[in-house]
Amino acid sequence: MLKPTALGLLIGASLSSTAWAMPASQLDALGNGLDVQYQVIDNTQDDWRSFTGNVAFTNQSTQTLPKTGWAIYFSHIRMIKSIDTDQLKVSHVNGDLFKLEPTDSFVPLAPGDQLVVGFNASDWQVAKSDIMPNWYLASDDEAGTHTALITSTSNHKNGQVPTKPDDELTFVGDFDSPTQWKRYGGALTDHYDPFTAKQRYVRNADLSLVDTQGHVLPTPASRIEKNGHITLDSEWTVVYDNGYQAQAQWLADQLGISATDWAPTNQKVIHVGWGKVTLNGSDQWHEAYRLDVQPEQQRIDIDAPDQAGALYAAQSLLQLKTGETLKAVTLTDAPRFAYRGLSVDAARNFRSKEAILKLLDQMAALKLNKLHLRLSDDEAWRIEIPALPELADIGSKRCHDLSETRCVLPFLGAGPDGTEASNGYYTTEDYQAILRKAEALNITVIPEVDMPGHAHAAIKAMEARYHKYMAQGDEAKAKEYLLTDFEDDTQYLSVQMFTDNAMNVCMESSYRFVDTVVAALVDAHRDIQPLDTFHFGGDEIAGAWKESPVCQAFIADNDAGVNSVDDLSQYFVERISHITQRHQLDLGGWEDGLMHNNKVYPRAQLANEHVYGNAWQNIWEWGVADRAYNLANNGYGVIYNQATHLYFDHPYEPDPSERGYYWAPRFTDTRKTFSFMPDDLYANADAKRNGAPITKQEVLDAATVKTLTRPENVLGLQASIWSETIRSDGQFESMTFPRLFAMAERAWHRAEWEASTQTGQETNQTKRNMDYNLFANQLASYWFPQLEQQDVGFRLPVPGGVIENGTLKANSPFPGLTIEYSTDNGASWQTYDAANAPHVSAPVQLRTISGERVSRVSKIQ
Numbered sequence: 001m002l003k004p005t006a007l008g009l010l011i012g013a014s015l016s017s018t019a020w021a022m023p024a025s026q027l028d029a030l031g032n033g034l035d036v037q038y039q040v041i042d043n044t045q046d047d048w049r050s051f052t053g054n055v056a057f058t059n060q061s062t063q064t065l066p067k068t069g070w071a072i073y074f075s076h077i078r079m080i081k082s083i084d085t086d087q088l089k090v091s092h093v094n095g096d097l098f099k100l101e102p103t104d105s106f107v108p109l110a111p112g113d114q115l116v117v118g119f120n121a122s123d124w125q126v127a128k129s130d131i132m133p134n135w136y137l138a139s140d141d142e143a144g145t146h147t148a149l150i151t152s153t154s155n156h157k158n159g160q161v162p163t164k165p166d167d168e169l170t171f172v173g174d175f176d177s178p179t180q181w182k183r184y185g186g187a188l189t190d191h192y193d194p195f196t197a198k199q200r201y202v203r204n205a206d207l208s209l210v211d212t213q214g215h216v217l218p219t220p221a222s223r224i225e226k227n228g229h230i231t232l233d234s235e236w237t238v239v240y241d242n243g244y245q246a247q248a249q250w251l252a253d254q255l256g257i258s259a260t261d262w263a264p265t266n267q268k269v270i271h272v273g274w275g276k277v278t279l280n281g282s283d284q285w286h287e288a289y290r291l292d293v294q295p296e297q298q299r300i301d302i303d304a305p306d307q308a309g310a311l312y313a314a315q316s317l318l319q320l321k322t323g324e325t326l327k328a329v330t331l332t333d334a335p336r337f338a339y340r341g342l343s344v345d346a347a348r349n350f351r352s353k354e355a356i357l358k359l360l361d362q363m364a365a366l367k368l369n370k371l372h373l374r375l376s377d378d379e380a381w382r383i384e385i386p387a388l389p390e391l392a393d394i395g396s397k398r399c400h401d402l403s404e405t406r407c408v409l410p411f412l413g414a415g416p417d418g419t420e421a422s423n424g425y426y427t428t429e430d431y432q433a434i435l436r437k438a439e440a441l442n443i444t445v446i447p448e449v450d451m452p453g454h455a456h457a458a459i460k461a462m463e464a465r466y467h468k469y470m471a472q473g474d475e476a477k478a479k480e481y482l483l484t485d486f487e488d489d490t491q492y493l494s495v496q497m498f499t500d501n502a503m504n505v506c507m508e509s510s511y512r513f514v515d516t517v518v519a520a521l522v523d524a525h526r527d528i529q530p531l532d533t534f535h536f537g538g539d540e541i542a543g544a545w546k547e548s549p550v551c552q553a554f555i556a557d558n559d560a561g562v563n564s565v566d567d568l569s570q571y572f573v574e575r576i577s578h579i580t581q582r583h584q585l586d587l588g589g590w591e592d593g594l595m596h597n598n599k600v601y602p603r604a605q606l607a608n609e610h611v612y613g614n615a616w617q618n619i620w621e622w623g624v625a626d627r628a629y630n631l632a633n634n635g636y637g638v639i640y641n642q643a644t645h646l647y648f649d650h651p652y653e654p655d656p657s658e659r660g661y662y663w664a665p666r667f668t669d670t671r672k673t674f675s676f677m678p679d680d681l682y683a684n685a686d687a688k689r690n691g692a693p694i695t696k697q698e699v700l701d702a703a704t705v706k707t708l709t710r711p712e713n714v715l716g717l718q719a720s721i722w723s724e725t726i727r728s729d730g731q732f733e734s735m736t737f738p739r740l741f742a743m744a745e746r747a748w749h750r751a752e753w754e755a756s757t758q759t760g761q762e763t764n765q766t767k768r769n770m771d772y773n774l775f776a777n778q779l780a781s782y783w784f785p786q787l788e789q790q791d792v793g794f795r796l797p798v799p800g801g802v803i804e805n806g807t808l809k810a811n812s813p814f815p816g817l818t819i820e821y822s823t824d825n826g827a828s829w830q831t832y833d834a835a836n837a838p839h840v841s842a843p844v845q846l847r848t849i850s851g852e853r854v855s856r857v858s859k860i861q
Helices: 004-016 024-033 197-203 245-255 307-320 353-365 428-440 456-471 475-479 508-525 549-556 565-582 627-633 670-674 696-702 729-736 739-748 765-789
Strands: 034-042 050-059 071-075 080-083 088-094 097-102 114-122 136-141 144-149 222-231 237-240 258-260 269-274 277-279 282-284 289-294 299-304 325-333 339-345 370-374 444-451 533-537 586-590 611-615 637-640 714-721 800-804 807-811 819-822 844-850 858-860
Touching (some): 024 136, 197 807, 245 269, 245 307, 269 307, 277 325, 289 307, 299 307, 353 428, 508 565, 533 565, 549 565, 565 586, 611 714, 729 739, 739 765, 807 819
Parallel strands (some): 237 258, 370 444, 637 714
Antiparallel strands (some): 034 050, 071 097, 071 136, 080 114, 136 144, 844 858
C-alpha cells in the first residue's frame, strides 16, 4: 500500500503529465463514435480456470483515436490474464476496474478502422449479465482529467436501465455454442445447456390448473372448512381491543370500512383482540392467530396473543376474499420459525427508499419479519453517519477519481460519473422512514456494516478524511477514525479482486470507527424501532495484515492472546462483540465471520446475549455444507441462508440470457426454493456445480459435522439478493419475485412431504409435487394479479411447448398464466388456449404475459 506522501506525488505526476493530452471535444466524439463489441469465445479451456474472448473496437466517429493521450477504463468481473496484441497493455486498477492504454506499438485507429483484441481471463463468463456496461475514455492534461462515456456500451433509455440483459447489454455478443455457455474443460464436464421449449414443457408437465380461490399463502397450520359464507360491505365495522388499534385500522383501510374501539349496534363486526392460540395441544404466544369466519352471527373474530399475530390474521383474511365474499372457515396458525427474513444488498448497487418501502408491503403480506439491510461493501457506503460525513459524501458515490478523495472508483460498470444505481445513500430521514413502515408491519430492520473485509469504501472515505485534516495540520483528528496502516505492504487479492479492502484490526482507530457507526445506528433507531441486532458481516477476509508494522507490533506485545496473524480475525470479532454489547445489542455475522479455517470461535468469548450466523456456503462437493450444524452445535444461533436454494441473485434458468451470478448453483427457480427442507439440510443435496448429481450420502461422508445436536439453535430462514448485476429497482423486483413466495412458505409452514433427520422421515415426492402444484396455481391466480396491480415487476417465466401431430401444446411453471404464441417470428401474437389448441408448424415462438410486460421468448424450431 502506498504511503500518503508517495500517493500524492503519483497523483500529481499523472495530472501534470504532458504526454496525456486529448481535447475534450475529440474525446467526446470518440466516446460517441467508438463501437465496442464484446464476445465470449470459449469457456471450456483445458485449464478450467480460464476462458477466452475478444473485444472489437470500431471507430465510427470522424476523429482518429491517436497514438497516445488516452486510456479506456472498464469493469470486468474476471481477472484478465493476457491480451493478444502488442498495441495495447491492460492493467488491473482495483476490484473489477481495469485499464487499457496504448503502447509504443499502437497504430492510430482512423475513422472506419477496427482493432480486435483477444484476451484470456480467469474462471468463466457464461451469461450476458457477467459483462458490465459503461466503459469510458479518459485523458489527463494540465487542466485535469477528461472522461467520455463510450455510448455503445451503455443503453440507458430515458434514464432507466432495461430489465432484460438482451435489451441492456447490446454490445455483448450472443452465446450460440456450447463452448460459450458451458463451464470447465478437460475431464470435468459441464452438464448444463440452456433449456429448450420442449425441456421446459416436460419440466412443467406434472402441473395442472386447479381452483385455489380462498386459499392462503403461507399455508396455515390448521384450516377447518365450514358451511356458508359472508359478504363484506360498507355495513361492516372493525372493532378492536386495547393495544390492537393499529392492526385493526390497517385491516379497515384495506377493506374500505371503519374501525372503532366500541361495539356498534349492528351485527356485522370484525373483532380484533387478545386471545390465546393453541395448536396441537401447545399454546402459541408469538405471531400466532385464530381467525374464525362465522356466517350465522355475521361476525369475524381475530384472536391473537400479540399485535404481530393480529396483523398476520388480517393478511390471511384478505386472501380468503373472493370479490366481496368470504367463505366460512377457521384458521389457527403460528409460524414454523421465529426468524423469517430477506437480506437486501443495497451497497453494490443502490436500492431506492421507495423500492424498500414497496418491498416491505410484500414482505408483510408473506408474513416475513426480518429485513437484513446490507449498508456497506467494497463498492459503496449507503447510510448517513452524522459524525463521519465522509462516508456518505465520498463512500456513496462512484466516479473516475483515481485518488478516491471525491468518490470511490467506478466499480461494477458505474462509468465515469456514476449512475443512479451506483450512487446514493439513505439519509437519516430516509432510513427512519423505512424503520417506521417496517415497525408498523412487524418487520425488524437489521443493519449490516460489513467488516473487517468488504470495507474498501469505508477505508477510502476515512483516508480522505485523514488527508483533509492533515492538510489542516490536525494530525490527531486525521488519525481519529483511520482504518489504514499506510506502512502495510501486504499483498492480497479478495474474492472480488480488491487489494485493499480489509480495515486494519490492530489499530484502535478502527474500533473507534465501529463504535461511532454503531452508536449512530442506535440513535437512528431510537423512538421508532429500537435497534436490537447489529450485523457485522465478517465474511471473505483475504489474507490481510501479514506485513502490517502496526499488527506486527501488536502481535509482539498484547494481553489478548493474539500470537499470530491467524488470531486477528477472532480478536476482531471479540472486540466487536464487546462494543455492541455495551450498546445492549445482539450480534449477527455471516458464518465465516464466526470461524477461521472452519474452526468455530468459542461462543463464551463473545459478550452478547445472543450471537447468530447466517449459514450460506453449501456448495455440496466442497465439503463445507456442515457449517450451519457446526455453528448451532457450538452454541450460536443459526439462520439458514443456503446459497444453493436461497440466493436470489442466481439465474432462474441455466441460460446466458438470464440475469445473475451462478457461482453456487447454476440456477435456482421458484420450485427449487419451494423444495428446500430445513429439517434435514443434507437431504437438499441434488447437484454439483457442473450439474452432475450428488447424493445426501456423499455429502454426509464428506462432512465433519454430520448431525444437528442442538436444533433449538436454528432460528429460521433467510433469502438473499446480492446486487452486482442488478442495476435497477425493476431488475431487483424480478429477481426477488416470485422466488420470495417459496421461501416464505418454507419459513412459515412445515409441509408433510419434507425430509427430517429428527423423525427419520424421507421426502415424499408425490405429496411435494401435489403441494407445489397448488402453490404454483395460487401464484398465478391470486398473487401475480396483486403484484401487477401494485406495480411490482415480478419475473415472468419462459413457457414450454411442443408441436405434436401439428397441434401446439404449451405450458408454464404457473398454470393459468397467460401464454401467447407467434407463427410469424414475433410480428403478431395470439393468446394460447389449451382447450382449443391451434394447428401450427414450426417455427413457433412462445411467451408469457402479464399486463404490458412479457417474458423472454421460447422458440420451437
